[in-house]
Amino acid sequence: MTDANHEHDGDPVIHDKRKIDPETGRARGGTSGASPAGADPVGAAAPAAPSAGSPDRPASDGVRPGAESPAGAPLPGGLADLKAENAKLAEELARANASYFNISQEYTGYVRRSKEAALSARQAGSEAVVTALLSVLDDVALARLHGDLEGPFKSVAEKLENVLATNFGLERFGAVGEEFDPTLHEALMDVPSADVTVHSIAQVIQPGYRIGEKVLRPARVGVASPQ
Numbered sequence: 001m002t003d004a005n006h007e008h009d010g011d012p013v014i015h016d017k018r019k020i021d022p023e024t025g026r027a028r029g030g031t032s033g034a035s036p037a038g039a040d041p042v043g044a045a046a047p048a049a050p051s052a053g054s055p056d057r058p059a060s061d062g063v064r065p066g067a068e069s070p071a072g073a074p075l076p077g078g079l080a081d082l083k084a085e086n087a088k089l090a091e092e093l094a095r096a097n098a099s100y101f102n103i104s105q106e107y108t109g110y111v112r113r114s115k116e117a118a119l120s121a122r123q124a125g126s127e128a129v130v131t132a133l134l135s136v137l138d139d140v141a142l143a144r145l146h147g148d149l150e151g152p153f154k155s156v157a158e159k160l161e162n163v164l165a166t167n168f169g170l171e172r173f174g175a176v177g178e179e180f181d182p183t184l185h186e187a188l189m190d191v192p193s194a195d196v197t198v199h200s201i202a203q204v205i206q207p208g209y210r211i212g213e214k215v216l217r218p219a220r221v222g223v224a225s226p227q
Contacts, residue, residue, distance in 0.1 A: 180201060
C-alpha cells in the first residue's frame, strides 16, 4: 500500500534545520518575535556608562585628587589647615631664633666683660706689688746718686729694676732740664731763673714711676721759672 504522505517510496527526506527562515527572515521554532535561546536580542541596551565621580570613570578635568585648587577656588579643608600650621611653626621658629640670638649676645658680652675684669684685676695686682716696692727703688736711686751702689748690692738692685721693667712695664721718669708737666710732676719748690724760658725741672727730689699710661707716683721736683 502506497503511503499518501510521500510521492515516491524510497526517495530521501531532507529536513531544514536552519533557525532562520531564509524567505521571511524570522526565527523558527517559537512564538512570533521571540528570540531563540542563547541569541542576543536585537537592540539590547548597551552597558551604562560610569557616572561622574564613579571610581571607574577617569578624571577628565585634569585635576588629580588632593591637588591644589585653581586660583580663586576655595582650598580644601586639609590643605588650609596645613598652611595655617606651617605659618604657626614658621613664627615659632622666628621667635626661637630671636631668643637664641639674644642669649648668644649676652654670652658674648659676658665673656668680654670677664676678660676685661680679669685683665683689670691682673693690672691692679701688678700695680699693688710695684707700689709696695717703690720705697726700695727710692733707696736704690739714692745709693746710686751718692755713689754707694757697689758690689753685690748693685747687682741685686739692677736685677730688681730689670725684672720690674720687663715683667710689669715699670718706667721711671723725671729728669733735670725737662719741661714741667703738672700731670707728671709735683713741684715742691719754685725758684726764678734767668736761664729758662719755660717752667723747667731744676732738681729731682724723688723720681716718678708709671706703668703704661698709669702714673703710680708723680715725680717730686724743684722748678725753675722764667723771670
